[in-house]
Amino acid sequence: MKVYLNGDYLEDRDACISVFDRGFMFGDGVYEVIPVYGGRLFRLSQHLVRLKHSLDAIGLPVPLTDAEITDIFTTLLDGRSADASIYLQITRGAAPRNHSFPEGRKATVLAYAQELVYPDETLRSTGVGAVTLPDQRWHRCDIKSVSLLANVLARQYAAEHDAMEAILTRDGYVTEGAASTMFIVSNGTVVTPPKGHAILPGITRDLILELARADAIACAEIEIQEQELLAADEIWLASSTKEVLPVTRLNGQSVADGRPGDVYRRMKGLYDEFKHQFRSGQGV
Numbered sequence: 170m171k172v173y174l175n176g177d178y179l180e181d182r183d184a185c186i187s188v189f190d191r192g193f194m195f196g197d198g199v200y201e202v203i204p205v206y207g208g209r210l211f212r213l214s215q216h217l218v219r220l221k222h223s224l225d226a227i228g229l230p231v232p233l234t235d236a237e238i239t240d241i242f243t244t245l246l247d248g249r250s251a252d253a254s255i256y257l258q259i260t261r262g263a264a265p266r267n268h269s270f271p272e273g274r275k276a277t278v279l280a281y282a283q284e285l286v287y288p289d290e291t292l293r294s295t296g297v298g299a300v301t302l303p304d305q306r307w308h309r310c311d312i313k314s315v316s317l318l319a320n321v322l323a324r325q326y327a328a329e330h331d332a333m334e335a336i337l338t339r340d341g342y343v344t345e346g347a348a349s350t351m352f353i354v355s356n357g358t359v360v361t362p363p364k365g366h367a368i369l370p371g372i373t374r375d376l377i378l379e380l381a382r383a384d385a386i387a388c389a390e391i392e393i394q395e396q397e398l399l400a401a402d403e404i405w406l407a408s409s410t411k412e413v414l415p416v417t418r419l420n421g422q423s424v425a426d427g428r429p430g431d432v433y434r435r436m437k438g439l440y441d442e443f444k445h446q447f448r449s450g451q452g453v
């Protein structure tokens with residue numbers, strides 16, 4: 170696979186970083202995952218704004234302009250029309266191991282494009298399993314940091330308990346999935362936790378709220394108690410790679426009647442239509 174690394178386009182086996190790279194040593198870096206539909210970068214400007222937010226929050230100067238980043242992505246895509254995703258990672262670069270920031274070092278920038286593998290339609294029609302787990306992450310989950318150990322452990326726990334995702338809770342409230350935003354539907358209202366330091370400001374989250382509001386579906390960005398999650402009529406997960414996905418089993422129990430709900434089906438239709446229009450050159 171071709172990757173971009175610090176100005177060069179290389180085969181992945183030829184791409185090398187220093188063993189002292191701070192991304193490797195400390196998880197000192199940030200990343201983005203951007204879907205590509207019909208060769209077009211989906212919600213690119215929103216992803217670039219979030220990238221800048223993450224870089225600012227960790228005090229890492231933005232090493233490339235938006236135009237340069239877009240150029241790298243376009244080169245990596247090389248005119249492909251199949252659905253893809255771009256992974257971009259920026260770390261504080263290589264320096265002798267010392268926790269505080271090194272002087273005058275260059276950031277490491279890595280990017281590559283890969284096929285976008287979605288949950289298949291069967292999984293979408295049956296829904297997926299999830300488990301609840303205490304949120305053991307730090308208190309700046311709004312930063313899309315590559316330090317993902319707590320997310321990795323939560324996702325592994327889910328995998329070992331026949332579930333696709335772990336839904337995380339902190340102080341009795343739901344935050345998000347280990348790698349997704351969480352929504353519930355309760356009495357016809359689509360509810361998701363508010364933005365803040367406890368969750369990643371999901372790009373898919375914002376699109377779902379946009380689509381719901383445009384279609385007069387009631388929505389609320391408010392805290393969700395764990396009890397409300399357990400009693401929800403519907404639970405959804407959302408991310409750039411999952412899009413919107415229904416959870417039909419939580420901690421081994423059926424969510425409502427154990428099938429994807431009506432509001433999910435409506436949202437899935439809106440999402441698919443939006444993607445379809447995007448593919449044919451409309452919208453951003």
Ligand code: PDD
Pocket residue numbers: 202320345346347348349350369370371372373374407408409410
């Ligand atoms: N993860 N919350 C967390 C913790 C995430 O890792 C992600 C996405 C999201 C959803 O964000 P978005 O809608 O912008 O993709 C929420 C990506 C896909 C990943 O780590 O691969």
